[in-house]
Amino acid sequence: MDIEEKEIAFLTVPFGPQHPASGHFHALMKVDGETVLELEPHPGYLHRGFEKLMEYRIHPQNCVLADRLDILDPFPCELGYVNAVEKIAGLEVPKRGRYIRIIMTELGRILSHITWIGVLSMVLGFDSANKIAWGDREKIIRLNEMATGGRIYPCYLCVGGARRDISQEFVDETSKALDYLEGQLSFYDYFVFKNETFVMRMEKVGRMTAEEAIDLGATGPNLRACGVDYDVRKDEPYEVYPEVEFNVITREEGDAYARSLCRRGEIAESISIVRQLLNNLPDGAFRIELSPVWAAPEGECYFCLEAARGEKCFHMVSDGSPFPYRVKVRPPSLSHSLVQFPYLVKGNTIADVPAIYWSLDPGPADVDR
Amino acid sequence: MIKMGYLSDKFSRTFAPFGILKNLFKKPMTLQFPYESLPPLADYRGRHALDLEKCAGCFICSMICPNKAIWPAEFNGRRYPQVDLGKCCWCQLCEEYCPNEAIKLTPHSMMVTMDKESAILGLGEEGFVPRHK
Secondary structure (H helix, E strand, O other), X not given: OOOOOOXXXXXXXXXXXXXXXXXXXXXXXXXXXXXXXXXXXXXXXXXXXXXXXXXXXOHHHHHHHHHHHOOOOHHHXXXXXXXXXXXXXXXXXXXXXXXXXHHHHHXXXXXXXXXXXXXXXXXXXXXXXXXXXXXXXHHHHHHHHHHHOOOOOOOOEEOOEEOOOOOHHHHHHHHHHHHHHHHHHHHHHHHHHOXXXXXXXXXXXXXXXXXXXXXXXXXOHHHHOOOOOOOHHHHOOOOOHHHOOOOOOOOOOOOHHHHHHHHHHHHHHHHHHHHHHHHOOOOOOOEOOOOOOOOOOOEEEEEEEEOOOOEEEEEEEEOOOOOEEEEEEEOHHHHHHHHHHHHHHOOOEOOHHHHHHHHHOOOHHHHHO | OOOHHHHHHHHHHHHHHHHHHHHHHOOOOOOOOOOOOOOOOOOOOXXXXXXXXXXXXXXXXXXXXXXXOEEEEEEOOEEEEEEEOOOOOOOOHHHHHOXXXXXXXXXXXXXXXXXXXXXXXXXXOOEEEOOOO
């Protein structure tokens, strides 16, 4: 009996943009049974055109706008923008201002990573860990509120320093919050990172080698999890990073579990950096007063910094007017969710897709801008 | 032969979930909103307040506002700024660049309204008068 040849039909399954595990990121997966054959990312659901908007706004307004580049990690966006302007103008920011900036940026890194622990736990089915992590996130949000007046959008940094000074009360509250979070880290170790189910879901999943990671444009913890010792804070130090001591957390395995442990290690390093800066906080001025229509001189610069998700770069051109002529942002999540994610999910099961996606920690707002 | 380490590991894993029972004697992490809520701190950026005597009518606030949420309005024969809270992004630039410290952001954070008109702050003898609940 002849067996009829049937055309093999593959199913196309959408991932996002209203999926709880995707954020506002959309992708189409071609699946064969449970195995993902191909993944096609469709970004753009959060595109707001910030790079163009910035050309029509003066610098104080652009600092407010820069917050929205990455909602979960706003401080590095502001820091990158103001540093690019200061680099063109050759402004020397007071030392206290620089310290305040890095304290808030490192607190922002802890905030971003704790949020990530919550989301990753949620997509893996640990709802309790999600609730606990988001409860701990409130500690840092309260510090943001105390220092900046805003909980999610700080609108805090400005060209020439920071917009507000930090008080002794803030320093005390920060020390208390850091002590609490340091204690919580051992809890997360027990509850999440050493949990048998978590390890089984994450180990040997989405593995890439160091060469692959470099070719795919990985930066930040995703690159360091593959054994590449590269951190902008150490290799091209900016602001006051040369004055603080910290370790660059690297792992060799390059899988989802190694990426998770890298981020967990970075929380501890950030806590140590904030403590060092708070202990050596200098007195004096914290900002240079500039007119709102202050214009940077004609020039061009490229500035890179280490955000929570990876290397964030700003390319700015100034034509001598109060508006920037052109601002180009290179977000870390762009390569994470558009290049590495489709590459890593090939051959994995559908159940592993959220685990791989969140082990890369991309921000949809960061991708689309 | 079963090792002691294996046994103690199994024992701690078996009884670890019961550690959750201690939460019965703890305060809950959440608050029963709207009956109770976390009060905003003193420096929180909330609803605007205007000092009519200090305001010189220079409208620097209107020019610096990134969202164009502030525009002039007539009151008592003079022009004062008026704020649309629906457009405001709470960046505090109006307060920062006001030369007379006339416009300020207060810690009022509860602003609920069902229509666009009542999101605009009205003007009264004491400065801004909220129209929302």
